[in-house]
Amino acid sequence: MDKKQAIFNENDIPYKELELIGISKKQIWSLDKANITALLSGKRTCLLDLSFHDNNGEEISMKGKISLYWKDSNNAGVKIHPVRPEIMNDINLKPKELERLQDNEIITKTINNEKYLVQLDPETNELLKTKIKSISIPSNIKGVELDKQQKETLKSGKELILNVDKEKIAIRLDLNNPRGIKFLDFEQQQKIAYDRHNPQIIGTIHTDKNRNEYIEYMKGQKTALGNESQSKVEHKFKL
Template identity: 25%
Template sequence: MEQQKTRMSMDQIPFDKLEKVGINRDLIQKMEKQEMTDFLNGFRSDKLYTVNAKINGEDYRIPAKIRLQSNEDGSVGIKVHPIQRLNIPDEYMGHKFSKEEKGALLNDKNLGKTVELTGRDGKKDNYYLSIDSKTNEMIPLRSSYIQIPEKIKGATLSAEQKENLAAGKKVTVEGMTGKDEKRFSAALQIDAASRRIGFSDFKQEKQGQSETAKQEKSEGKRQGAKQSVS
């Protein structure tokens, strides 16, 4: 099986630096495949790890996410992301937040749209923004990173649903199928923190419910067309 390419390799993981922050080598080696792939790509860990920290001169063990950081000299370091107090700044990466945007980030943990931000290289691009639910960090994600699929959990997305998802909006999708083969509906939205399409507001559908809804919608369109002709 061909190994998935990543920004960094297993050989580059600085286990000595990990152990200095209090993370045992075994914890890293036991990462699941997707978690390891994300880790080697420099993304924040999905899990919280207990790390060493010095606060006001005292030694503590605190929960934090970790990630690999590639340095300019070619070395690889460890970046620690501890839990912090949720705070929405007035300005972030060159964008000044409106009152409504701050409210969306505080209440929904998601901006709900794409916004133009300025990267470290000075280049502007469209980003999604959301709050990491475990650390309260604000996480940007380039909109080009996410590709909206034709189907999600067996449900075919309409052109409007795909457009709204790509725009960062929350979209309700019906007729999806879970691992237990049961149909369900849910609200979908791109989550910059997890770099994936997130699911919320799950509702189990009765058997045949989604098909009936589609038939009624189709029948309504046909009747409307007949009335307009007559």
């Protein structure tokens, strides 16, 4: 088996590298099951408090997510996904595409002649990308057998409405979710759609409990990190 395609096991976790960014073995195993599963699957964890010293010995503290990857030496390494003050548009997205991503949509984008799904992680401002041809949709979700058209709907990043136990549920691929699929509240989605199509109405029907918290944190990141500190992070960890 190609090790680069394998799931990580506990013995692969590079604790020494984690210690360099202020994360102990105890802290790793204090994470909940969902985050442990995500880490061992090569996916990203939740936001963590990270700290390290730059090449001049200056200590830098920041928030970020981490994931594991295979090095050429067949040893696991740690990748940092820092909270960025702005979206790093490294795939030349148009303003309208960026707006859609900021509106929690998934878009399709051709990159180097390959079709990708692209989604924004609102916590880090990272653009998440996956090849459409590599996406595998399960045949059964919540006891409902999916036909070919329903699978294609999900594979294109669109929402799919299912009738489960006489109730409607909305599901969609979610590149932020370790499971890869997000279950949405159907009524909430209807309210969000109403807000989106009625911008002239003051106020919103739905609420995002974390929105203000992240806005305040992002403002702090701009002040605390600044362009110089952000450059140090990117240079040191080759982000």
